[in-house]
Amino acid sequence: MSKVLIRAMVLPMTGADMFYPQGEIAIENDRILAVGERGSAPSGFVPDRTLDLPNDLVMPGLINTHTHAAMTLLRSYADDLPLMPWLKEKVWPFEDKLTEEDIYWGTALALCEMIRSGTTTMLDMYVAMDQVAEAVLKAGTRAVLSRGLIGNGPNGESAFQEGCDLVRRYHGAGKGRINVMFGPHAPYTCSGEYLQKVKAEADRLGVGIHIHVAETQDEINILREQYGKTPVQWLDELGLFGGHVVAAHCVHLTQEDMEILARRHVCVAHNAESNMKLNSGTAPITELRAKGVVIGLGTDGASSNNNLDLFGEMRSAAFQQKLQVDSTVLPAYEVLEMATVGGAQTLGLEDVGMLAPGFKADLITIDMDQPHFYPRFSIPAHLVYVAHAGDVRTVMVDGKFLMEERKLLTMDVSEVCKEAETRAKRIAEELKG
Ligand code: NI
Numbered sequence: 352m353s354k355v356l357i358r359a360m361v362l363p364m365t366g367a368d369m370f371y372p373q374g375e376i377a378i379e380n381d382r383i384l385a386v387g388e389r390g391s392a393p394s395g396f397v398p399d400r401t402l403d404l405p406n407d408l409v410m411p412g413l414i415n416t417h418t419h420a421a422m423t424l425l426r427s428y429a430d431d432l433p434l435m436p437w438l439k440e441k442v443w444p445f446e447d448k449l450t451e452e453d454i455y456w457g458t459a460l461a462l463c464e465m466i467r468s469g470t471t472t473m474l475d476m477y478v479a480m481d482q483v484a485e486a487v488l489k490a491g492t493r494a495v496l497s498r499g500l501i502g503n504g505p506n507g508e509s510a511f512q513e514g515c516d517l518v519r520r521y522h523g524a525g526k527g528r529i530n531v532m533f534g535p536h537a538p539y540t541c542s543g544e545y546l547q548k549v550k551a552e553a554d555r556l557g558v559g560i561h562i563h564v565a566e567t568q569d570e571i572n573i574l575r576e577q578y579g580k581t582p583v584q585w586l587d588e589l590g591l592f593g594g595h596v597v598a599a600h601c602v603h604l605t606q607e608d609m610e611i612l613a614r615r616h617v618c619v620a621h622n623a624e625s626n627m628k629l630n631s632g633t634a635p636i637t638e639l640r641a642k643g644v645v646i647g648l649g650t651d652g653a654s655s656n657n658n659l660d661l662f663g664e665m666r667s668a669a670f671q672q673k674l675q676v677d678s679t680v681l682p683a684y685e686v687l688e689m690a691t692v693g694g695a696q697t698l699g700l701e702d703v704g705m706l707a708p709g710f711k712a713d714l715i716t717i718d719m720d721q722p723h724f725y726p727r728f729s730i731p732a733h734l735v736y737v738a739h740a741g742d743v744r745t746v747m748v749d750g751k752f753l754m755e756e757r758k759l760l761t762m763d764v765s766e767v768c769k770e771a772e773t774r775a776k777r778i779a780e781e782l783k784g
Contacts, residue, residue, distance in 0.1 A: 356398035363706035381750035406720035412471025412713040413661040414694025417599040417620035417649025421457030425654035455482040460771040462490040468740030469715040476534040497534030497561040502541030537563040559595030566600035583608035613642040618697035623668040625651035647697030683731035716745040
């Protein structure tokens with residue numbers, strides 16, 4: 352039995368006017384027992400540990416709904432190029448050289464960065480996902496993992512088998528910290544038949560689907576030529592949208608596409624910074640939200656961002672919509688919702704994303720006693736327009752501290768950085784030769 356009491360400002364994300372300037376949160380084992388003003392903990396609750404952090408703000412851990420974690424090894428390796436040369440001449444040849452161990456260390460690097468920037472859960476899509484799962488188990492974070500499937504590639508069939516194995520081995524692992532989905536890459540890299548096979552298996556195993564949809568204008572053109580439809584209409588016709596689906600990007604959508612996504616309860620992972628950096632376009636987030644589509648925020652891989660900082664992503668997502676639509680859209684609290692509650696809904700996780708009794712104790716504290724947080728007119732505005740990764744002081748997942756006073760407790764950061772540096776440079780050298 353472990354009991355922890357944290358006394359701090361509390362932003363529970365249970366409603367726009369819910370805020371406890373002198374609050375407390377009581378945690379028993381992996382779950383939240385009570386949240387509220389001082390004295391909310393039930394009588395008889397005797398904590399093993401009390402954290403008095405009157406100048407910190409406690410909020411739910413942030414949720415990254417679309418990433419390729421091990422791509423940290425490609426961080427700032429290739430930038431400022433048009434999309435296709437970037438992929439064909441730089442990213443894919445580098446990825447071809449990655450060993451399973453490289454993927455472990457690339458993911459470990461991503462997880463160190465995520466913990467230090469307040470991200471407690473990610474939805475990942477990559478290869479060698481057993482390595483990713485092991486890194487997550489070591490780091491202590493929460494994750495939903497999907498084996499990326501290029502149906503049209505030479506490994507389409509073996510990748511599908513690996514996707515099935517991943518579900519068997521890791522769905523529910525780490526006392527439920529890991530969940531698994533299928534990860535068919537995109538409608539232009541998988542045939543209709545392949546997508547239907549994946550969908551049937553996902554339904555049989557009771558897991559969801561994570562797929563890139565309508566990311567670029569090129570994709571729209573390819574699908575129109577091949578099938579005479581938009582990606583969303585094509586996937587709907589294939590029956591892919593019947594269950595839990597996370598559609599990453601959704602930049603280029605028609606009105607009909609948006610209605611299909613809403614009607615089919617497809618969740619959207621919005622990647623504002625990646626979409627800007629790769630010149631993909633601006634996703635119609637304001638319209639999607641108005642239609643009731645659930646939206647989470649994602650960073651995408653570190654080669655198209657180039658960090659995994661969701662504080663930066665919140666700010667970019669807000670500013671991009673304001674530039675595109677008008678300055679009143681996506682107020683700060685709604686952006687915070689996308690990074691927490693919306694992220695949890697997007698991933699199909701029912702007991703994270705908010706600080707409420709019975710929810711998992713996945714939380715972060717932010718050091719608000721810094722010049723850039725004064726005066727304190729609006730906490731949500733501070734978190735979205737002001738805060739950055741380095742302001743996170745404490746991270747807890749499943750009731751366990753992963754970081755205190757900015758020191759990581761589950762990972763040896765210097766070892767991870769050294770391994771990542773050595774491995775990435777080795778591949779770059781091989782490619783030069
Ligand atoms: Ni992606």
